[in-house]
Amino acid sequence: MADTSVSYKCPNCSAPLSFLPGHDKVTCEYCGAEFEVKTIEEMFARQEERAAQVAEANDAKWDTEHAGSEFTEDESAFLKSFTCSSCGAELVCDENTMATECCYCGNPTMIPSRFKGMLKPDFVIPFKKTKEEAVEALKKFYEGRRLLPDAFTANNRVEDIQPMYVPFWLFDSEVTASAAFKAENDVVFDTADAVITETSVYDVERAGTMKFERIPVDGSEKMDDAYMESIEPFDYSEMVPFTTAYLTGYLADKYDVSAEASVPRADKRVEHSAAGVLEETVTGYMRCQMESCAVRKDVGSVKYALVPVWILTTRYQNQPYTFMMNGQTGKFVGSLPWDKGKANKYQALATLIPLPIIYFVGKFLLG
Incomplete structure (x- = not known):
């Protein structure tokens, strides 16, 4: 029934x-x-x-x-x-x-x-960006992409555009982290016979306690995790208590990845962030490489939230291309086709150009 x-x-x-x-x-x-x-x-x-x-x-x-x-x-x-x-x-x-x-x-x-x-979401971030803004963002995403096939830019039409609330688990945790680094400084001496570089190597240690709030993990199996992380961050200060009224007129996806199953990904993000915080404190060296890092997490809390995402689909040579836009901030991400003929032409041109200019040519082509 x-x-x-x-x-x-x-x-x-x-x-x-x-x-x-x-x-x-x-x-x-x-x-x-x-x-x-x-x-x-x-x-x-x-x-x-x-x-x-x-x-x-x-x-x-x-x-x-x-x-x-x-x-x-x-x-x-x-x-x-x-x-x-x-x-x-x-x-x-x-x-x-x-x-x-x-x-x-x-x-x-x-x-x-x-x-x-199922669990009722604790919070929801309402949509702020409209359908018209999503379409305009897609057009701007094409701009400056000189390796795009001409047929793609000339005939491209949005095949499907949907606003969807995507389930996210938000993890809070305090961590105690410690890390060991190898840092180096160089001193260059000029002699009559040669240029000598003297390298000093230092063992550097850092440790600290830090608090992370609202570490996001996508709770939908269907959504591409790489895309979802690319359109972050969301402004969680604009979250409001969940009510079903926010869902009317929009698609909404129920979580199919539980909070428990999301813990390993949350742990990985916390560990990566903690290591980054410690590494930022290692200054005054020309080079720095992390050799080890240990992160101990206290038991934290988890909240369930729905976040707004615009999903756009276009098609080129019978292949779909999907784009996503943060429905709150407008941050846009997607993959595009590229013209191999154009790429080969510009590659051949690059072989005739002095090396100092190649950087600027590449930047011009890739946008």
Whole structure:
């Protein structure tokens, strides 16, 4: 049986409501009415009580016995259906989708049954960047990329653009760290016969206690961790207590990587950050290399938050290219195709150019 969805409707005109980026309100795109999140949350509670499941479809009169086949157990576990409360369409999405949009009527909707048996997020960072800003950011991302294929820049169109709240675990911890470094300084002497370089080697040790707050770890298996780390940081001072009203009009992904499973990645980030803090204190040397580092972590706390991400997809030569933008700060990341013919041409040109100029040519080409 399909899950029943619940969506926010404007009390004035019954059109769908969407969260207004940069404001603690939801708005109606049709009549322009705005409502406080608390008011809509109360309305959602009343809607949830009144929502009724759509009647089962009438028995088909066509011979459908041989149409399609049974899903495997793995496929059935992955795919879930829900019924749009606005138009009655039965739609299929994966098991981790909490909020989405009906592809038939465009109605923003949440799937209450997906919230059962899972942790409620502690915080959410509301969207501040709009769809138009995401598209404009993609255009700017192309600028200055001289190795892009001409056909890509001339014919490129955004195939899909989706705003999604991505689950994150935020780790707090105090650590005691110690590290050993080998540092070097050079002194150069000129003699009548040669230039002599004298190198002094120093053993340097550093230790300290430091506190890390909100170390982020992506809680979604589907999201590329490298991309998610690239669009950091988020401004966590703008987090607000979670309420489902912020999800209306946006996709939302339920975590499928638990906090416990995220601990090794959090530990790695804490250890890397602690080592970096200690290394920054080693100054006054020409070279410095870390030889060992030990980090002892105290038991800290973990919070669950949803962060805003714009996901854009384009296609070139039947290959999809995905880009992501921080929905709060606008930081943009993605991979682009490159023209091998252009690369070979510029490489051949570089062999004819004196070395001091090659750096500037490379910077000009790569942007």
